[in-house]
Amino acid sequence: MTPRPDNILCPTEAGLYCPPGDFHIDPLRPVPRALITHGHSDHARPGHGAVMATRQTLDIMAIRHGEDFAASRQAATGPTRIGGVTVSFHPAGHVLGSAQILITPDRGPRILVSGDYCRTPNPTCLPWEPVACDVFITEATFGLPVFHHPDPLVEAGRLLASMAEFPDRPHLVGAYALGKAQRMIALARAAGHDAPIAIHGALQPLCDYHVAQGIGLGPLVPASDPGGARLILAPPSAFASPWVQRFRDPVLAYASGWMTVRARARSRGIELPLVISDHADWPALTATIRELAPQEVWITHGAEDGLLRWCELNAIPARPLRLVGYEDEPE
Structure with missing residues (x-):
């Protein structure tokens, strides 16, 4: 049988x-x-x-x-x-x-x-x-x-357009430490952002591992000392911690398929929802x-x-x- x-x-x-x-x-x-x-x-x-x-x-x-x-x-x-x-x-x-x-x-x-x-x-x-x-x-x-997710490169273009519209405001993007953060960096590069990107310390070990695996992420700097970097990536939990207060008048963005649901973005105080899903x-x-x-x-x-x-x-x-x-x- x-x-x-x-x-x-x-x-x-x-x-x-x-x-x-x-x-x-x-x-x-x-x-x-x-x-x-x-x-x-x-x-x-x-x-x-x-x-x-x-x-x-x-x-x-x-x-x-x-x-x-x-x-x-x-x-x-x-x-x-x-x-x-x-x-x-x-x-x-x-x-x-x-x-x-x-x-x-x-x-x-x-x-x-x-x-x-x-x-x-x-x-x-x-x-x-x-x-x-x-x-x-x-x-x-x-x-x-x-749930119909748009082209992620188009969403990355929206991020860069916002950075051009608000040049004096740092853009903080919430992204999971494994996968989403590295993909967001790669998409920003593909959309034309060549400048250094600042990353929260929680993202560093996995970003380093991706680079060691031959995945190019371009210049990265620590968010603790971002220099002139205007694009900063952090785990979403950082947005609810005192860490975020070091940035003056930031544009809060969040990369997730859940950003299709605008009520979720509003409840998190997200100004720039990016519908990017893995x-x-x-x-x-x-x-x-x-x-x-x-x-x-x-x-x-x-x-x-x-x-x-x-x-x-x-x-x-x-x-x-x-x-x-x-x-x-x-x-």
């Missing part, structure tokens, strides 16, 4: 668990063996026995959690046999080192865990790769029709399901009900996983 998908991968309180391989994917609590899709801290937690991930994700976890973040680690370098399944890692286009994980059993459906993914070109990581599968597990962070928007989510044409779709962390309804209307078997604990990168 061919195993059902639930016999190969199933949701548990600790996260997705693969019984024939005896491992979890992006577990929510310490487990004996974890496969990690990417380095954001809602997916990559410390304290596991053994961790398998891309080499870059392992490096990022060490930067964020210390070299002893797991008892042992293994870099994913190709198809690997674990128990009764073969696993392989494929680029997700989300952040540096991010991967989709394909589980291929000896018999039964191939299950693709997408983690977080983005199909918009991103100069700071490998592009998303389509992977044939029978069951596709998709995120639904922006799983509602309202997740798939509604058109990309639905296009990906159509293109992969899986036999079944499982939906997790996000607007599950909206994407579930779309699948129902398009006669695509789907189910919500109702996993809790996955959110945007904590601030």
Whole structure:
């Protein structure tokens, strides 16, 4: 008898668990063996026995959690046999080192865990790769029709236009330390900003790692001594701390897909909302399901009900996983 998908991968309180391989994917609590899709801290937690991930994700976890973040680690370098399944890692286009994980059993459906993914070109990581599968597990962070993300280079152009309009006001951009900050810097460079960019100290280690990986970010200076730098990047939490008071009359900006919702921008006191996301928007989510044409779709962390309804209307078997604990990168 061919195993059902639930016999190969199933949701548990600790996260997705693969019984024939005896491992979890992006577990929510310490487990004996974890496969990690990417380095954001809602997916990559410390304290596991053994961790398998891309080499870059392992490096990022060490930067964020210390070299002893797991008892042992293994870099994913190709198809690997674990128990009764073969696993392989494929680029997700989300952040540096991010991967989709394909589980291929000896018999039964191939299950693709997408983690977080983005199909918009991103100069700071490998592009998303389509992977044939029978069951596709998709995120639904922006799983509602309202979320249509604009061209990120156009949004970077809006930032530079604001800097030209208000030359005497420093522009502070809130951006997550892993992925968004480096992408924002790369977009500003692509839009024509060649001057030094000041960065909050919390961004420095991961910016240094991106540069070491061959990703050019141009001249960066510490925000503690910005000199003449008029563009400053910081984690969003800095906007609610005394740190921000060192800047006179700043233009507060925030780079996030959530800036589509103007009420969120207003509630944060954001003057310049920049709709720049490292997740798939509604058109990309639905296009990906159509293109992969899986036999079944499982939906997790996000607007599950909206994407579930779309699948129902398009006669695509789907189910919500109702996993809790996955959110945007904590601030």
